Amino acid sequence: xxxxxxxxxxxxxxxxxxxxxxxxxxxxxxxxxxxxxxxxxxxxxxxxxxxxxxxxxxxxxxxxxxxxxxxxxxxxxxxxxxxxxxxxxxxxxxxxxxxxxxxxxxxxxxxxxxxxxxxxxxxxxxxxxxxxxxxxxxxxxxxxxxxxxxxxxxxxxxxxxxxxxxxxxxxxxxxxxxxxxxxxxxxxxxxxxxxxxxxxxxxxxxxxxxxxxxxxxxxxxxxxxxxxxxxxxxxxxxxxxxxxxx
Amino acid sequence: xxxxxxxxxxxxxxxxxxxxxxxxxxxxxxxxxxxxxxxxxxxxxxxxxxxxxxxxxxxxxxxxxxxxxxxxxxxxxxxxxxxxxxxxxxxxxxxxxxxxxxxxxxxxxxxxxxxxxxxxxxxxxxxxxxxxxxxxxxxxxxxxxxxxxxxxxxxxxxxxxxxxxxxxxxxxxxxxxxxxxxxxxxxxxxxxxxxxxxxxxxxxxxxxxxxxxxxxxxxxxxxxxxxxxxxxxxxxxxxxxxxxxxxxxxxxxxxxxxxxxxxxxxxxxxxxxxxxxxxxxxxxxxxxxxxxxxxxxxxxxxxxxxxxxxxxxxxxxxxxxxxxxxxxxxxxxxxxxxxxxxxxxxxxxxxxxxxxxxxxxxxxxxxxxxxxxxxxxxxxxxxxxxxxxxxxxxxxxxxxxxxxxxxxxxxxxxxxxxxxxxxxxxxxxxxxxxxxxxxxxxxxxxxxxxxxxxxxxxxxxxxxxxxxxxxxxxxxxxxxxxxxxxxxxxxxxxxxxxxxx
Numbered sequence: 001x002x003x004x005x006x007x008x009x010x011x012x013x014x015x016x017x018x019x020x021x022x023x024x025x026x027x028x029x030x031x032x033x034x035x036x037x038x039x040x041x042x043x044x045x046x047x048x049x050x051x052x053x054x055x056x057x058x059x060x061x062x063x064x065x066x067x068x069x070x071x072x073x074x075x076x077x078x079x080x081x082x083x084x085x086x087x088x089x090x091x092x093x094x095x096x097x098x099x100x101x102x103x104x105x106x107x108x109x110x111x112x113x114x115x116x117x118x119x120x121x122x123x124x125x126x127x128x129x130x131x132x133x134x135x136x137x138x139x140x141x142x143x144x145x146x147x148x149x150x151x152x153x154x155x156x157x158x159x160x161x162x163x164x165x166x167x168x169x170x171x172x173x174x175x176x177x178x179x180x181x182x183x184x185x186x187x188x189x190x191x192x193x194x195x196x197x198x199x200x201x202x203x204x205x206x207x208x209x210x211x212x213x214x215x216x217x218x219x220x221x222x223x224x225x226x227x228x229x230x231x232x233x234x235x236x237x238x239x240x241x242x243x244x245x246x
Numbered sequence: 247x248x249x250x251x252x253x254x255x256x257x258x259x260x261x262x263x264x265x266x267x268x269x270x271x272x273x274x275x276x277x278x279x280x281x282x283x284x285x286x287x288x289x290x291x292x293x294x295x296x297x298x299x300x301x302x303x304x305x306x307x308x309x310x311x312x313x314x315x316x317x318x319x320x321x322x323x324x325x326x327x328x329x330x331x332x333x334x335x336x337x338x339x340x341x342x343x344x345x346x347x348x349x350x351x352x353x354x355x356x357x358x359x360x361x362x363x364x365x366x367x368x369x370x371x372x373x374x375x376x377x378x379x380x381x382x383x384x385x386x387x388x389x390x391x392x393x394x395x396x397x398x399x400x401x402x403x404x405x406x407x408x409x410x411x412x413x414x415x416x417x418x419x420x421x422x423x424x425x426x427x428x429x430x431x432x433x434x435x436x437x438x439x440x441x442x443x444x445x446x447x448x449x450x451x452x453x454x455x456x457x458x459x460x461x462x463x464x465x466x467x468x469x470x471x472x473x474x475x476x477x478x479x480x481x482x483x484x485x486x487x488x489x490x491x492x493x494x495x496x497x498x499x500x501x502x503x504x505x506x507x508x509x510x511x512x513x514x515x516x517x518x519x520x521x522x523x524x525x526x527x528x529x530x531x532x533x534x535x536x537x538x539x540x541x542x543x544x545x546x547x548x549x550x551x552x553x554x555x556x557x558x559x560x561x562x563x564x565x566x567x568x569x570x571x572x573x574x575x576x577x578x579x580x581x582x583x584x585x586x587x588x589x590x591x592x593x594x595x596x597x598x599x600x601x602x603x604x605x606x607x608x609x610x611x612x613x614x615x616x617x618x619x620x621x622x623x624x625x626x627x628x629x630x631x632x633x634x635x636x637x638x639x640x641x642x643x644x645x646x647x648x649x650x651x652x653x654x655x656x657x658x659x660x661x662x663x664x665x666x667x668x669x670x671x672x673x674x675x676x677x678x679x680x681x682x683x684x685x686x687x688x689x690x691x692x693x694x695x696x697x698x699x700x701x702x703x704x705x706x707x708x709x710x711x712x713x714x715x716x717x718x719x720x721x722x723x724x725x726x727x728x729x730x731x732x733x734x735x736x737x738x739x740x741x742x743x744x745x746x747x
Contacts, residue, residue, distance in 0.1 A: 011545075012545070015545060037538070037541070037542075037545075038541070038542055038545045038546075041542060041545045041546045042475045042478075042545075042546040044475075057538055058538060058542045061542045061545075061546065062473075062474065062475050062478065062542070062546045064474065064475045076529075077529055077538070080529060080542065081470050081473055081474075083474045083475065096528060096529045099470075099528055099529050100469070100470035100473070102470075102474065102514055115528055118524075118528045119468075119469065119470065119522075119524065119528070121470075121514055121515050122515070122516065123510070123511070123514040123515060123516065126514070139528075142528070143522060143524050143528075145515055145519060145522070146515065146516065146519075170522065170524070172519060172520055172522060173515075173516065173519055235502065235516075235518065235519045235520065236501065236502045236518075236519070236520045237520065237522075238499050238501075238520060238522070239501060239502065239520070240342070241342060241343055242342045242343050242344075242345040242589075242591075242666075243336050243337060243339075243340040243341075243342025243343070243344060243345065244336075244345055244664070244666050244667060245333060245336060245344035245345055245346050245592045246255075246297060246346065246347070246662075246663055246664045246666075
C-alpha cells in the first residue's frame with residue numbers, strides 16, 4: 001500500500017499524485033488530510049483509498065467504482081453524482097451527501113447534515129444506497145427519484161430528533177427506511193409510510209449486518225420491526241399540475 | 247356539468263374540387279383533425295383539434311387544404327384579449343398551471359430590429375469575401391492575460407482549453423426527451439460537418455452519439471440526468487445549466503409519458519418516471535458553491551475542457567456574470583427572455599427575464615470595466631433569428647451565438663407551439679416512434695448545414711462591407727452599430743449612438 005502524506009499539499013497536486021500512484025499500486029493510504037477537495041473524483045473500480053484526517057468537499061464526486069474508507073469526519077458533497085463504488089466513513093458527515101447519486105453505497109457511522117440524498121436516482125441494476133448510523137438534518141431525500149436511504153438512529157439522546165423537516169419533499173422514486181418514530185409533520189406531502197415487505201426485511205438485515213461489520217458494532221439489539229418505510233405517493237407527482245395553453 | 251368554453255383557433259378548409267381523396271391528411275395528422283367516413287365517402291374535420299402545424303397543407307398533393315384563423319371573434323376589447331379570456335377558460339376548467347411551448351411571442355421590443363449596421367464608403371474600403379480572406383473562426387474559452395514566446399517565436403504561455411468553432415454559431419441546448427433522437431442526430435451530424443458544436447441539453451447523451459463528442463457540449467443541470475464520467479469525458483466542453491431564458495428561476499419537468507425505454511437509458515431513470523430538474527442545483531447556493539462545481543468538473547476531466555455556465559438574462563445579469571467569471575468558468579452563455587422551450591409555465595415565459603440585447607451589452611460592459619472580459623467567452627442565445635442578429639450580437643460583445651428555434655425551423659418546425667403535447671407532426675418534439683421517423687436525419691442534417699453555411703456567407707458579406715476581415719475585429723466593436731427608435735436610456739445601456747450621429 002502506497003502512503004501519501006497530504007499535509008500542505010494543494011488539492012490539485014494531491015489528486016494528480018493519486019492518479020499517478022494508482023498506475024502502479026491501486027491501494028493508497030492518505031494521511032494528514034486537511035480539507036483537500038475532490039479526493040477520489042471519477043476514480044474507477046479496483047482503486048482503494050484509505051484516508052486519515054478530514055477530506056474536503058465533494059469527496060468521491062463522479063466516482064465510478066473505487067472504494068474509499070475515511071477514518072475521520074467528512075465535509076459537504078460527499079459522493080456527489082457518484083456512479084458506483086463504496087464509501088465508508090468512520091465519523092460524521094456534512095451537507096448534501098450523495099447528491100444526485102446514481103449508484104454505489106455510502107456508509108456513515110455517525111450523523112449526517114442537511115439535504116442528504118437529494119435527487120438520488122436508479123436505473124435497472126444501478127441502485128444507490130446511503131446508510132446512516134445516526135440522525136439526519138432537514139430535506140433528507142428531497143426530490144428522490146430512486147435508490148434507498150437507511151437511517152439507523154443509533155445512540156441518540158432522548159431529545160435528539162432522528163430526522164429534520166421536509167423529509168422526502170418532491171420524492172418520486174426510491175425508499176427511505178427510518179429506525180424509530182418520526183412525527184408526520186416532518187415529511188413532505190409527496191411521501192407516505194408503507195409497510196415493510198419480505199424483500200425490505202432481507203434488504204435491511206443485509207445492510208445492518210454490513211454496517212456492524214464495517215464499524216465493528218454489535219447491533220443485535222436492533223429490531224427490524226421498529227423500522228418504518230417511506231416511499232413516493234406517485235412517480236408522476238406533477239402530472240396533473242399543468243394545463244396545455246395553445 | 248363539464249362545459250368546455252373553448253372555441254377553435256383555426257378553421258380547416260378543404261377544396262372538394264382539388265381533393266383526390268388520397269387520405270394523406272388523415273394519416274399525417276397526429277391530432278386527428280381529419281377523418282374519412284367510408285360509408286358516406288366524405289371527409290370530416292374537427293377544427294378545435296387543429297394546431298396549425300401545416301403538416302397536412304404541405305403534404306397534400308393537390309394543395310386542397312387551407313388553414314385559416316377561425317373567424318369567430320369576441321366583442322372588441324383592448325383590455326380583455328381573446329388570449330386572456332381563453333386562458334381563464336382553460337384554468338377555470340382544469341385548475342392547472344398554464345404551460346406553453348417555444349419562446350415568448352408577445353409584442354416586447356426586439357432590439358436586433360432597432361440596431362443598424364455600418365458599412366464602409368470610400369475610406370477604409372469594403373472587402374469582398376468572395377475574393378479575399380475572411381476569418382470567421384472563433385476560439386471559445388478563457389484567454390490568458392498575456393502571451394509569452396521564446397527566442398524562436400514559439401508560444402510558451404500555457405493556453406487554457408479552448409473550443410474551436412469555424413464560425414461564430416452553435417446549436418443551442420435542446421435535450422433528448424424534449425426533442426427526438428432523430429432531431430438530435432441531425433444536429434450532431436450538422437455540427438460535425440460545419441465544424442461547430444451542438445449541445446446535449448440536460449437529458450444526457452445517447453450512446454449512439456458519443457462519436458460526435460468532439461462537436462458536442464455536454465450539459466450538467468440540476469437534475470444531473472445522464473451525468474457520469476464517460477459522458478463528461480466524451481464532450482468537447484461541459485456546460486453547467488443554471489438558468490434558461492424561457493423560464494428563469496424555475497426547473498423543468500419532463501413528464502413520465504415522454505420517458506420511454508431509450509430516453510430512460512440516456513437519462514438513467516426508470517421508464518415512465520417524471521424527470522424532474524429542481525429549480526436550483528442543491529449543491530450550489532452561492533458563487534463559491536458554483537466554483538466548487540466548476541472545479542469538480544475540471545478536476546474530473548483533468549483541466550482539458552472549458553466549463554461553460556449558462557444563465558438566463560435577468561435583471562442583475564451583469565453582476566451575476568461577473569460572479570460566474572470569478573467562479574472560474576471559461577465561457578458564459580446568456581439566454582434571453584425570448585429563448586425557446588419545450589414547455590414552460592406561460593406566466594414565467596411571458597413575464598420573467600430581460601431582452602438578450604440589453605443583457606449582453608450590460609454584461610460585456612461590466613466585464614470590461616472590471617478588467618475580466620478576457621477571462622471568459624461570452625455566448626448569447628434566446629431568439630437569434632438570422633445572420634444579422636449574429637453580427638449585431640458580436641458587435642455588442644458576444645463571442646458567438648447559439649441558435650435553437652432557428653435550427654428547429656430548418657428541420658421543419660412550423661412554430662405551432664404545441665411541443666408540450668408530444669405529438670409533433672414534424673417528428674421534432676416527440677418521442678412517439680411513428681412521428682419521430684418522419685424526421686429523416688439524412689435530409690435534415692443537410693438542411694441545418696445549408697442554413698448555417700448560408701448565414702456564415704452572409705456574416706462574411708456584412709463584415710466585408712464594414713471593411714473588417716476577421717470576426718475578432720468586430721467583437722465589442724459598437725461603433726459599427728447605430729440605434730433607431732430607441733430612447734436615450736436604451737442607447738446608453740446598449741452603448742451605441744443614434745443613427746445619424
